Amino acid sequence: xxxxxxxxxxxxxxxxxxxxxxxxxxxxxxxxxxxAIADMQADGAGFAGFATWLDLTPAHPDMIALPDASSxxxxxxxxxxxxxxxxxxxxxxxxLDQAPRNVLARLVTEAADLGLEVKTGVEPEFFLLTPExxxxxxxxxxxxxxxxxxxxxxxRYDVIAEICDYMLExxxxxxxxxHEDANGQFEMNWKYDGAMATADKHSFFKFMTRSVxxxxxxxxTFMPKPIMGxxxxxxxAHISVWTKDGKNAFADDSxxxxxxxxxxxxxGGIMKHASALAAITNPTVNSYKRINAPRTTSGxxxxxxxxxxxxxxxxxxxxxxxxxxxxxxxPDGAVNPYLLQAVIIAAGLSGxxxxxxxxxxxxxxxxxxxxxVTDAPKLPLNLLDAIRAFDADDGLKQAxxxxxxxxxxxxxxxxxxxxxxxxxxxxxxxxxxx
Numbered sequence: 258x259x260x261x262x263x264x265x266x267x268x269x270x271x272x273x274x275x276x277x278x279x280x281x282x283x284x285x286x287x288x289x290x291x292x293a294i295a296d297m298q299a300d301g302a303g304f305a306g307f308a309t310w311l312d313l314t315p316a317h318p319d320m321i322a323l324p325d326a327s328s329x330x331x332x333x334x335x336x337x338x339x340x341x342x343x344x345x346x347x348x349x350x351x352x353l354d355q356a357p358r359n360v361l362a363r364l365v366t367e368a369a370d371l372g373l374e375v376k377t378g379v380e381p382e383f384f385l386l387t388p389e390x391x392x393x394x395x396x397x398x399x400x401x402x403x404x405x406x407x408x409x410x411x412x413r414y415d416v417i418a419e420i421c422d423y424m425l426e427x428x429x430x431x432x433x434x435x436h437e438d439a440n441g442q443f444e445m446n447w448k449y450d451g452a453m454a455t456a457d458k459h460s461f462f463k464f465m466t467r468s469v470x471x472x473x474x475x476x477x478t479f480m481p482k483p484i485m486g487x488x489x490x491x492x493x494a495h496i497s498v499w500t501k502d503g504k505n506a507f508a509d510d511s512x513x514x515x516x517x518x519x520x521x522x523x524x525g526g527i528m529k530h531a532s533a534l535a536a537i538t539n540p541t542v543n544s545y546k547r548i549n550a551p552r553t554t555s556g557x558x559x560x561x562x563x564x565x566x567x568x569x570x571x572x573x574x575x576x577x578x579x580x581x582x583x584x585x586x587x588p589d590g591a592v593n594p595y596l597l598q599a600v601i602i603a604a605g606l607s608g609x610x611x612x613x614x615x616x617x618x619x620x621x622x623x624x625x626x627x628x629x630v631t632d633a634p635k636l637p638l639n640l641l642d643a644i645r646a647f648d649a650d651d652g653l654k655q656a657x658x659x660x661x662x663x664x665x666x667x668x669x670x671x672x673x674x675x676x677x678x679x680x681x682x683x684x685x686x687x688x689x690x691x
Contacts (some may be wrong), residue, residue, distance in 0.1 A: 259326035259327060259329060260298075260326070261273065261294045261295070261297075261298045261324065261326050261329065261339075261341070262291070262294050262295040262298070264326075264329060264339065265291035265294060265339070268331050268336070268339070269336065269337060270291050270331065270337060270338065270339045271290065271291055271337040271338065272288050272289065272290055272291065272337065272338050272339075273288070273289045273290075273291065273294050273297070273324070273329075273338070273339050273340075273341055274286040274287070274288055274289075274338060274339070274340045274341065275287050275289055275297060275301075275302045275322050275324050275341060275343050276322075276340055276341065276342055276343060276460075277304075277322045277342070277343045277344075277345055277356065277358065278342075278357050278358065278460055278593060278594065278595055279309040279310040279311050279356075279357070280310045280311055280312070280355065280357065280593070280596075280664060280665055280668055281310035281540070281593070281668070281672075282540070282591065282592070282593040282594070282596075283309060283310055284460065284463070284464055285304065285309050286340075287302045287304070287322070288338075289302060297324065298324055298326060300321070301321035301322050301323040301324070301343070301346065302321065302322045302324075302343070303319040303320070303321055303322075303348070304319065304320045304321075304322060305319070305320070306319075306320035306345075306353070310668060311353070311355060311356070311664070312355055312663070312664035312667055312668055317347070318347060318348040318349055318350075319347075319348040320345055320346070320347055320348070320353060321345070321346050321347070321348055322343035322344070322345055323343055323344050323345075323346060324341040324342070324343045325341065325342050325343060325344055325358075326341065328341055328342040328457045329341040330427060330461055332465075333422075333423035333426050333427065333465075334419075334423065334465075334468060334469060334472065340461060340464070342358060342457050342460065343358070344356070344358055344359055344362065345358070345359060354658055354660035354661060355658075355660050355661045355663075355664040355665070357593055357595035357596050357599070357661075358456070358595045360595065360596065360599045360657060360658050360661045361452065361453060361456055361595045361596070361598050361599040361602075362453065363658065364452075364598075364599050364602040364603055364606070364657070365451070365452055365453055365602070367602070367606060368498075368602055368606060371606070371609075372500060372501050373498050373499070373500065373506060374451055374452075374498070374499045374500075374501075375451070375452045375496065375497075375498050375598070375601065375602050375605065376449050376450060376451055376452065376455075376496075376497050376498070376499055377449055377450075377452055377455045377494050377495060377496050377497075377598060377601065378446070378447075378448065378449030378450075378455065378494070378495040379455060379459050379492055379493070379494050379495075379594075379597070380444055380446060380491070380492060380493040380494075380495075381444070381445070381459065381462060381463065381479060381490075381492045381590060382437050382442055382443070382444045382479070382490040382491050382492065382590055383442070383443060383444075383466060383477050383478060383479050383490060383590060384439070384441045384442050384443075384477070384478050384480075384483055384484070384490065385413055385416060385441055385443065385470060385475050385476070385477055386441065386475065386476045386477075386478055386483070387475070387476065388474060388475065388476050389476070390476050390478060390483075393440050393441030393484070394413075394441060394475045394476075395409060395412055395413065395440075395441060397409070397412065398412070398440045398441050399440060400440065401554055401555065402438075402555050402556070403436060403437075403438070403439065403440050403442075403555070404435075404436065404437060404438040404555065405435055405436060406436045407436075409436045409440075410434070410435060410436040410443070413436075413443065415473060416469060416470060416473050416475065417434050417443060417445065419469050420445060420465060420466055420469050421434055421445060423465060423469075424445070424447050424462075429447040429448065429458060430447055430448035431445065431446065431447040431448075432446055432447065432448065433445075433446050434446070437488065438488040438553075438555050438557075438559055439484070439487035439488040439489075439553070439555070440484075440487060441484075441487075442487070442488065442490070445462075445466075447462075449495060449497070452598040452601070452602060453598070455594075455598060456594045456595045456597070456598045457594075459594035459597075460594040460595070463479060463594070478490075478590075479492075479590030479591060480541075480543060480590060480591065481539070481541065481543050481544045481546065481547040481589035481590055481591050482543050482544075482546035482547045482550065483543075485546070486553060486554055487553055487554060487555075488553045488555055488557075488558060488559055488560075489546065489547030489550065489558070489560060489589060489590075490547070490589055490590030490591075491547070491559065491560060491586065491588065491589055491590065492588040492589055492590050492592050492597070493584055493585065493586050493588065494584070494585045494588055494597065494601060495578075495582050495583070495584050496523075496582060496583055496584070496585060496601060496605070497581055497582040498519065498520070498523060498605070505581040505582075506519045506520070507519060507520030507523070507580075507581045507582060507583075508520075508580050508581030510580065513618070514568055514577045514580075514618075515579075515580035515581065516577055516580075516581075516583070517581075519609060520581070520583070521614070521615055522608045522609045522611075522612050522613050522614075523605040523606075523608050523609055524566065524575065524583055524605075524608065524615040525608040525611075525612075525613025525614050525615040525616075526604040526605045526606065526607040526608020526609065526611070526613050527575065527585060527601070527604050527605060527608065527615075528564060528566060528575070528608075528613070528615045528616055529604070529607070529608060529613050530603075530604040530607065530650055530652070530653045531564040531574065531587070531634065531636070532564065532634050532636060532637060532643075532646040532650075533643075533646045533647040533649070533650035533653045534587075534600045534604055534647070534653065535548075535587065535636055535637050535643045535646065535647075536637075536640070536643035536644050536646065536647035536665075536669065537592070537593070537596050537597070537599075537600045537647070537657075537665075538585075538587045538588035538589070538592050538597060538600065539587065539588065539589050539591070539592070539637075539640075539643065540591055540592060540593065540596075540640075540669070541591045541640065541672075542639070542640050542672075542673070542676045543591070544589050544591055544640065545637065545638060545639045545640060545643075547560050547589050548560045548561060548562055548587070548589070548636055549562055549636070549638055552624075557572075557624055558624075559571065559586075560586070560589075561573060561574035561586055561587060561623070561636065562627075562635060562636050563623065563627060563630060563633045563634070563635055563636065564633050564634040564635070564636065565619045565623060565630060565633050566583075566615055566616070566618060566619070567618060567619050567620055568618070568620060570620060570622075571586070572621075572622050572623035572624050572627075573586070573619065573623055574586055574587050574636070575615075585601065587636070599657055600653075600657055603653060603656035603657040604653060604656070606656065607652055607653065607656050616633075619633075640669070640672070640673050640676075641670075641673050644666060644669050644670055644673065647662070647665075647666065648662075648666050
């Protein structure tokens with residue numbers, strides 16, 4: 258257990274950001290002076306949960322965010338401030354079961370009880386836009402195929418290198434950065450870790466990237482499809498499972514693609530629940546502009562629209578790029594960092610318990626020959642379809658938590674209803690004169 262007061266003295270911390278993530282992925286925090294952090298570490302910081310995206314009412318007692326000292330990070334760009342992730346409890350009660358970090362913590366424990374640790378690496382993509390968020394910030398970034406464009410990445414060197422320097426300073430073992438497939442789009446990678454550690458880093462990465470972009474007069478967005486016609490922001494997850502003695506439970510050189518029986522069953526759970534888990538991996542109205550997009554200017558969306566898996570082939574929802582792991586390509590930039598990890602574990606453990614079969618492996622180019630696959634489910638067309646698929650999947654709802662599932666479905670349905678009540682420019686353009 259890290260003593261946060263001692264941490265403050267050692268590091269010169271003046272303020273702590275006691276942070277939690279709500280159901281919609283919103284990052285919430287209170288700024289607490291270091292002089293008060295000992296009390297906050299013991300008793301937590303109080304929040305009105307209803308004021309954020311949680312299924313609570315104004316009549317509920319305070320929601321208390323208890324800092325998890327093991328997650329504390331000194332802000333590399335503002336050394337007198339530290340960020341610490343928190344677990345949410347209700348005043349006078351127990352843990353708030355619907356809170357995303359609590360959902361993940363329970364599933365991490367469930368896996369540990371089976372002698373397993375799920376480890377993941379995430380690949381969050383983002384755009385660097387003008388401060389208003391209406392255009393790509395680099396007017397010279399106009400190539401038809403801009404992926405890995407060395408001139409374009411160097412024009413944004415100051416931003417990308419600063420973020421990468423900070424990840425290296427934090428010990429994340431960052432290993433590559435690139436310009437991605439859309440104009441103005443980038444991806445930065447760091448080493449995989451246990452599911453909770455990856456979720457905390459993912460959450461902090463989004464905060465750090467936005468902060469550094471703002472410092473440079475730009476705006477970073479992880480929105481799934483901020484610019485029509487360009488490739489959207491994915492957040493691919495590489496997944497492996499390890500035993501207590503440090504062995505990769507997914508690796509077996511005697512099996513197809515060197516994926517063990519346990520690996521196939523875990524993958525089988527992902528495939529079985531794919532349409533339902535889309536409500537979590539693709540959580541916004543805008544998400545479905547990415548996974549059901551027409552061909553982009555670069556020639557490919559790099560996003561799936563069917564529930565299929567393959568070997569080292571990026572045109573499917575899941576690919577097995579090498580021994581002992583697989584890549585889930587469904588999630589997008591809007592995904593809640595904690596719920597992404599939680600739903601992977603929930604679906605995977607469900608597959609392990611039922612010895613689920615992932616089904617036929619397809620090695621075709623899904624973009625060119627997807628019409629040949631007639632027996633694979635299609636991913637939801639919109640958020641409402643995804644919510645309904647999640648609500649219909651009782652097994653996944655129970656696996657990830659009944660209280661969470663009820664709260665999530667309720668609030669996401671409200672979000673969909675708010676969207677449908679909004680008058681769009683498309684409606685004006687197409688029906689004003691009817």
